Amino acid sequence: MEQKIATSRKQITILSAVSIATCLIVGDALTRLILGAQGQIPESRGWSFVLLLYGVLSVAGCACAIASKQPKTSKLARFAGTISAVLSGALLGFFYAGTATNNNSTAALAGMIFGGGLMLVISLRVRWQIVKVAIASAGSVSTYGAAFLFSATASAFLSTGQLFWGGFFSLVSLLYFWLACVSFAATIREIVNAEGSYLKSKVRTAHPTKPQ
Numbered sequence: 001m002e003q004k005i006a007t008s009r010k011q012i013t014i015l016s017a018v019s020i021a022t023c024l025i026v027g028d029a030l031t032r033l034i035l036g037a038q039g040q041i042p043e044s045r046g047w048s049f050v051l052l053l054y055g056v057l058s059v060a061g062c063a064c065a066i067a068s069k070q071p072k073t074s075k076l077a078r079f080a081g082t083i084s085a086v087l088s089g090a091l092l093g094f095f096y097a098g099t100a101t102n103n104n105s106t107a108a109l110a111g112m113i114f115g116g117g118l119m120l121v122i123s124l125r126v127r128w129q130i131v132k133v134a135i136a137s138a139g140s141v142s143t144y145g146a147a148f149l150f151s152a153t154a155s156a157f158l159s160t161g162q163l164f165w166g167g168f169f170s171l172v173s174l175l176y177f178w179l180a181c182v183s184f185a186a187t188i189r190e191i192v193n194a195e196g197s198y199l200k201s202k203v204r205t206a207h208p209t210k211p212q
Contacts, residue, residue, distance in 0.1 A: 088142050
């Protein structure tokens with residue numbers, strides 16, 4: 001019994017460390033992307049990437065929240081989780097490829113495609129608990145990133161006296177903040193309720209009943 005408890009604590013510690021590391025990596029990338037998007041105008045060269053950032057974060061946040069609220073075995077949860085993983089990977093690939101090449105747009109787009117494709121393969125093929133926690137953590141941070149982005153947008157509109165759009169984006173920001181809380185709570189449950197090895201998925205076997 002004591003060995004089982006020790007193993008469970010070790011597993012939770014490892015999964016928590018993976019979750020924290022993932023949050024820091026994804027959070028750093030998203031923070032820099034969002035701050036870099038501030039001050040861009042439709043006439044600027046980077047405006048298309050700003051719109052891309054809005055779209056990717058919005059869809060990734062919704063997908064992550066949907067995946068966390070649905071039963072894990074449902075097709076909708078698996079589909080939404082895959083979408084969230086692909087978009088999170090695409091953002092990481094976009095940021096780090098662009099950073100490594102001094103903001104070369106072609107390299108950034110190539111990194112985006114590579115990152116999204118890599119996460120697609122991983123989310124579909126790898127069933128380890130450690131991977132599930134990392135994907136859930138990345139999706140949760142992306143959802144919070146969407147809340148941060150819309151909050152910054154609301155502040156920009158309010159600072160120029162555009163109350164309607166400022167209020168609208170403030171409500172959207174609050175919605176995504178709530179979705180982020182839902183996603184982070186689901187990630188914590190994934191860590192606490194993990195069964196078996198952190199390198200294996202949960203497998204429930206049915207024990208045959210003895211004949212009467």
